[in-house]
Amino acid sequence: MATELEKIISVSGKPGLFKVISxxxxxxxxxxxxxxxxxxxxxxxxxxxxxxxxxFTYEEDIPLRDVLKxxxxxxxxxxxxxxxSGQAIREEFKKTVPDFxxxxxxxxxxxxxxxxxxxxxxxxxxxxEEGDDSEDSEKE
Numbered sequence: 001m002a003t004e005l006e007k008i009i010s011v012s013g014k015p016g017l018f019k020v021i022s023x024x025x026x027x028x029x030x031x032x033x034x035x036x037x038x039x040x041x042x043x044x045x046x047x048x049x050x051x052x053x054x055x056f057t058y059e060e061d062i063p064l065r066d067v068l069k070x071x072x073x074x075x076x077x078x079x080x081x082x083x084x085s086g087q088a089i090r091e092e093f094k095k096t097v098p099d100f101x102x103x104x105x106x107x108x109x110x111x112x113x114x115x116x117x118x119x120x121x122x123x124x125x126x127x128x129e130e131g132d133d134s135e136d137s138e139k140e
Contacts, residue, residue, distance in 0.1 A: 003125045005051040005065055008033075010116075012046035017119055033123050050116075055109075056101035064113075070096045071117050072126050079118045082111040089114070 007020045009030060018030035018041065027040040028047075041047060054061040071079060080092040086107050093100060093110045120126050 003120070003127055005068075006049050008050045008120070008125065009041070010048045010050070010053075011041055017050070017116055019125075033119050033125075055097060055113075056104040057097060057099045058101055059099060062097060067097060067113070068117060068120070068126060075117070078121060079114045082114040082118075084111075 009018050009020060009028075011018060011030075016032055016034035018032055018039075021029045021031055021038060023029075025043075027042050029038055030041050031038045050064050053064040055064065055067050074095050080089070082089075084092060089107055089110050090102070093105075093113075117126070
């Protein structure tokens, strides 16, 4: 089953990623991909869906979906450790996105991406269909 990045969220101030289970007027119920616990995410909290995130390159921004697809090809088992040093983590990221903008993509962004990738991989959420990109643009 293809992963719907629109239903995977990052919540400011909370570790890891969450899968949206249901939505209400003032909150959504989300399940942590770290420990499986369900928690309400209030509308006052800063939330980003993975479908809305992109990475800076020197040409144009690349949607996170495309970055994750490339990561699956480059790292079929598990992504790099997010505890690598600054230059080493940048070199690892170059394997996936060789033209990423060195000035606007911070080491903390790359570490977070590797953490998210390994978390998605662990939960079996890195399967993407080829048609996913065009479907996303049609929804907007």
